[in-house]
Amino acid sequence: MAELLWHTFARDRAELDRQYEAPAYREASGLVYDDLEKGALALAEGLAGEPHPVVKARAFAFILANARLAVNPLDWFGFHFDVVKVVGKADIGWHVRMILGRLSGKWINELCQGSVQPYVSERARQGRDDGLFVMYPDYAHSSPNWDDLLALGLPGLLARTRHFRCEQTELTPAQTAFYDGIEISYEAMIGFAERLAAEVSLHAAGSAKMQRLADALRRLAVAAPVNTYEALVLAMFYWKLQENVEMARVRTLGDMGVLYNGFYQRDVASGAATREQIKELFKYFLNHFAAMHVLYQQPMYFGSMDAAGKVQITELSRLIFDAYDECGLYDPKLQVCIAEATPDAFIKRVLEAIRGGNSSISLINSENAIASLLKCGMSLEDARTFVMTGCWDYAVRNEAKTIPLRLNLPKVVELTLNNGVDPLTGHRLGPATGEAESLVSFEAFYVAFKRQLADITQYMMAIANCFEPFLHEFNPTSLYSATIAESLLRGVDAYAFGAKVCSTVFNVSCLATTVDSLAAVKKYVYDRSDISLPALAAALRQDWQGAEELRERIRADRDKYGSGSALADELMVDLTDYTTSLINNQPNGRGGFYKQGQISIDFNVKFGAKTGATPDGRRCGEPHSKNLSATVGMDRQGLTGLINSVTKMDMSNFNHAGMLDFIMHPSAVQGDDGLEIMLALVRTYFRKGGHSIQGNVFDARLLRDAQAHPDRYATLQVRVCGWNVYFVNLSRKEQDLFIAQAEHLEKMGAH
Known part of the structure; x- marks a missing residue:
């Protein structure tokens, strides 16, 4: 019986989902992981003293030439290579070890003993260990230029690199190493495509699917893709290598409905493929990421704008979304950018999926994104053509963004109550701003809080400015940089000074817990004199023991973030305006600037675990509030009241991200009327200036x-x-x- 080429996804789904549990690596195809790691690191050690981009590229080429290979004949994208080692299971995915991570770690340690010593100073170590902040070299939010990759292919990117190299009148040693690293890496990638094609061909007898995969890989070794399937194979091939070998995480697959639309239209018009066949290809493509599922989900998005400001929702956008929803996937995770001109019908289709339980979808306000990027000095054209780069965040095209800093804002309140000392450890983490008995008015307390916040914020940025200029030395990114035209023009790694924009994100976390704590201090200490500040500080150090009645009154109080409280709203607006003044557009260490994020992601739990009791009634170790949401149980006017409160902030100042989470009861969103309610809620939030929103039903x-x-x-x-x-x-x-x-x-x- 002839192989069934199409309509196979549902039949094969269970096997496809398990394909990463134990890939069948062919023993003779290469080295087992441990031997591959030893060989790559030994090669790097033998090149000690050579420029880091060259050393890493040589090790990269060794890995591609010697990694074990496996093929899954059921999958249109079923090529596997043994370059990551699973070292543990987390709730949200697999923890893995990557070969070149050992090399990068060695270089970080060496540089921290010399040029980057402040990064490992005692204050920095204590701040990290005690949960005041998180800081680290970040390569987790790259957005390669997918347009150029798909238009030029691997050989085209290599040829473009050589062209820019020849255009340089005189190369510095650093530029020579930069171009050498790219050429070595891309030559290795082209050779690897050929090697994979040969491996896939071993499974091609009687398998038209594998024959097409082998043909696609061979063609991609010599030319750019010409059809939808080849474009998707290239995307998967590139993604796996940048993500798993180069170790610069690919934080978007791009606007899928736009990137592949030209290929799709040609395929359908020529009869090379039907719409249903293209839809099935995307099911296989998207499901492959779900099967990998390493630690965090891979983002993609719909609804981008062109340079004239036109929203781009294509026929392919709708087809891919239907494929995504029908598969019931939560990896890749999906962002949908929404502007005034975005069709209601498409938004309702997305909301229908969320209502049906597919909540791995975030809604992003395009108008707010544009306004925030204009505040960063971007042109209108660049702002309109922004790209998504992570969970909910955006950047202009060819922007090399890092997210190395996260601040535990409620702990700043704790430090203010204790004159800059962490009561849980006894470590001085902030400046001496006065013992509690000396802060005789709320104005004095709030000034002390702001001094703590300013000192810690400026210290964190100073440390980041110390280590960020060395990102290209810690971990050169030849694959990623080759997709960025500005980087090639300058002959500099994209993570150094090479990209069009080099931005650094400073995330301020757990806003509601902080605002509720400040409101409680003002009301119960200074306005009502129910307790003195020293007594409150002592009660918090005892986790509210002996002050339970006061704790219950504070928790029941209506002056809470997100509940329409004039006091809480005033503090919220003033505080976020202040963080904006401290962070936005401050110069970073890579010739760019800082951006503010008002998000926590899961750090609300991690930071909460290292923070003592807080004045809002929270107990020691309990989670803080999440993202822009209210503390659990404190939004007493429902979702509409929460929206009315939080939109008093100017969210265009959150030029990285500012996510609002919601939960809706199924009974509130049933039927056509329920869908209209959801649409009205999203439209209202965005028209009032909301940044982004996501949730569960x-x-x-x-x-x-x-x-x-x-x-x-x-x-x-x-x-x-x-x-x-x-x-x-x-x-x-x-x-x-x-x-x-x-x-x-x-x-x-x-x-």
Whole structure:
């Protein structure tokens, strides 16, 4: 019987989902991981003293020439290579070890003993260990120029590199090493495509699918892609190499409905493929990422604008979205950019998927993105053609963005109460701004808080400015840099000074917990004199022991973030205006500038675990508030009231990200009327200046049952942060947080 080429996805789905559990590497095809790692690191050691881009490129080429290979004949994209080692399972994916990570770590350690010593200073170490901040060299948010990659292909990018190299009148040693690194790497990639094609050909007898994959790989070794399938093979091939070998995470697959639209239109018009066949190809492509699922999901998006400001929702956008929804995927995760001109019909199709349980979708306000990028000094054309670069964040094209800094804002309140000393460890983490008894008015307390915040913020940026100029030495990015025309023109790594824009993100985390704490201090210490500041500080150090009645009154108080409180709203606006003045457009260490993010992702749990009790009634170690959302149970005017409060902030100042999370009860969004309610909510939030929004539709009963009977709910998705997980894979504490949110929602509905 002839092989069935099409209509095979549903039949093969279970096997496709398991293909990364134990790939069948052919023993004679290459070295096992440990031997491959030893060989690559030994090669690098033998090149000690050579420029880092060259050393890394030689090690990269060794890996591609010697990695073990496997082929899955069921998958249109079924090529595997043994370049990562699983070292543990997390709730949200696999922890892995990457070969060149050892090399990068060695270079970081060497540089930290010399030029970058402040990064490993005692204050920096204590700040990290005590949970005040997170800081690290970041390569996790790159956005390669997919347009150039798909238009030029591997040989075209190599030829373009050589052209720019020849255009240089006189090369410095650093530029020579930069171009050498790219040429070595791309020659290795082309050779690897040929090597993979030969391996796939071993499975091609009787398999038209494998024959086409082998043909596509051979063609990509010599030319740019000419059809949808070849373009997708190239994208998968490139993604795996930059993500898993170069170690610069690819934080977007691009606007899929635009990037591949030309290929799609030609294929359909010529009869080379039908719409249903293209749709099935995308199912295989997207599901392949879900099968890999290493640590965090891979982003992609729809709804970008062109330079004239026209929203680009194509026929292919709708086809890919249908494929995504029909598969029930949460990896890749999806962003949908929404402007006034975005068709309501497409937005409702997206909301229908969210309502149906596919909550791995974030909605991004295009108008806000443009306004925030203009504030960074970008041109209108660059602002309109922004690209998504991670969970919810955006950048202009050819921007090399890093996210090395995250601040635990509620801990700054804790330091203010304790004169800059962490009461949990005794370490001085902030400046001496006065003992509690000396802060005799709320104005004095708030000035001390702002001094703490300014000192810590400026210190964190100074440390980042110390290590960020060495990013290209820590981990040269030849693959990524070759896609960035400006980097090639300058002969400089994109993560150094090579990209069109080199930005650094400073994330300020857990806003609601901070605002609620400040409001409680003002109201209960200074306005009502229910407790003195020294007594409050002492009670917090004892985790509210002896002050339980006061804690309950504070928790029941209506002056909370997101509840329409004039006091909380005033503090919220003033505080975010102040962080904006401290962060936005400050010069970074790579010839660019800082951007502010007002998000926590899952650091609300991590930071909360290292923060003592806070004046809002939170106990020691409990999670902080998440992203721009209210503290669980404190948004007492529902989602509409929360929106009305948070949009008093100017979210165009959050020129990285500012996500609002929601939970809606299924009964509120049923039928056509429910879909209209969801559409009106999104439109209203964005017209009022909201940055982005995401959420879940479920009830507490369902979650309690899933907690009690996890075997019955293996595929129940919940939106955690910038990614989705299966509810049953969360810790008991994290499950309880979702249940508490759902119970609060039901109580609100009962009143």
